[in-house]
Amino acid sequence: MPINLRRILRSRNRDDSRARAADTRGIERTIELCRGLLSERGEVSGARLAAEVLSAYQQLDDEQVEYFFDRLVEVFSVDPEAIRRTADAYRLDASPTTLIALQNAVEPPRQELFRRCNVAAGGTAALVDMRRRLLRTLADHPRRAEIDADLTHLFRSWFNRGFLTLQRIDWQTSAVVLERLIQYEAVHQIQGWHDLRRRLEADRRCYAFFHPALPQEPLIFIEVALTRTVTAQVQPLLDPDSPVDDPAQAACAVFYSITNCQQGLRGVSFGNVLIKQVVEDLGKEFPRVKSFATLSPIPGFRSWLVERAATAPGSISPALATLVSTGEGITAADIAAASSALREEMIERCARYLISTDVGVGAQDSVARFHLANGARLERLNWMGDTSATGLRRSYGLTVNYEYRLADLERNHDAYANQQRVASSRAFQQLARRRRSNGR
Secondary structure (H helix, E strand, O other), rough: OOOOHHHHHHHEEEHHHHHHHHHHHHHHHHHHHHHHHOOHHEEEEOOOOOOHHHHHHOOHHHHHHHHHHHHHHHHHHOOOHHHHHHHHHHOOOHHHHHHHHHHHOOOOHHHHHHHHHOOOOOHHHHHHHHHHHHHHHOOOOHHHHHHHHHHHHHHHHHHHHHHHHHHHEEOOOEEEEEEEHHHHHOOOOOOHHHHHHHHHHOOOEEEEEEOOEEEOOEEEEEEEEEEOOOOOOHHHHHHOOOOOOHHHHOOOEEEEEEEOOOHHHHHOOOOOHHHHHHHHHHHHHHHOOOEEOEEEEEOOHHHHHHHHHHHHHOOOOHHHHHHHHHHHHHHHHHOOOOOHHHHHHHHHHHHHHHHHHEOOOOOOOOOHHHHHOOEEEEEEEOOOOOOHHHHHHHOOOOOOEEOOHHHHHHHHHHHHHHOOOEEEEEEHHHHHHHHHHOOO
16 A cells, blocks of 8 residues: 555545544534533522533534433433332332332433523524424434433423413414414425415414414414304415405304424424314404314325235225326326226225324324314315415325314314224214225
8 A cells, every 4th residue: 555545545544533522522512511510509509500401411413412311311210220219219108208219219300401401592492493403313312212201201291281381373373483484384385475465365274272382483383264154175274375255254164274383393293272262252353253173284194005906916906006007297287187986996995094093102193193083073084175285295185173172172082082983073984894895
């Protein structure tokens, strides 16, 4: 090997070693700051040390953050021997003293670390973002689920309904929040300010939950159209040039978009409380409104049907198998050309898909799980309810109305949670039974 090449390689190796050492020093410095925050010194000067911890963490690059998560598991997990010892003591003497000792032993030090980090300015936002980054790594690093469990446990306390404020969003809301709506909208993308303004007109309502620690960051928001009938198609609602109706004449409130904004709060439920609060508020503002329903996507239907076609090809008709083979490139023209028999089969299959449940999972569709767990009932399927590329790709253009009846919410929720029984209208049940009785 030429001398110059050897020198270059040795130089690169030295540079790599220095870089790795610098990376390690940054991680270990952050861990040492965490130890200091958990010490008695941390109790005295908590806010200052917490700020140092978060500052050091935020200076880590993506690769360093990965190692930092592993060190959080290694350094700040429970002591198995302490758990065994305190559990044995509790078995021998089930007193308040031994119970408290056991509770302290089974709580990882990480939870107290995160509590103390939270006292720093911006601490809540930093921890929510930490979980967002953590969630992306869990599939490849299952031990990090311990960190996720700690953060989820804390967030469910810190973000309970008592801390949340419901705000109506209108054109006078701060530009920062309005920009967030455009950025976060996950169901029907907002096409700029003109589109957003139409969604905030007199015949529309938009509400969001906020937390005092994140005053400019909506946690979840819901978009509502005040209409005379329960809407079957979403495109007219999304037309930014559609005429504005008189909300005083509305008899229905249609929830056409519900968006969870913070990935770091995934699994921390706000939706059920938000919907109930919005129903109550709208009922007071518009006494004529008696029907509260969603116009919802069915995001899992096409993939479910594709799987059925692959694993049980004889269970669907040749015409439906041909349509399914079109893949994601399916167009509105393809759907419009469907025969009445094919249209009927698709609707029946979708009804069966939505109404059936799996043990331990519940409804097969993610949006269905959300609404059914909140006490809604399946009301109606809509052919060509969403003809956008996304709607066609997800569910061949089918949409579904879930109905919220305040008097039935608790009963429907309990039936779904305890028995996995899905509340649905008689017409919906007949659709699902018809496909089953046909043997397919």
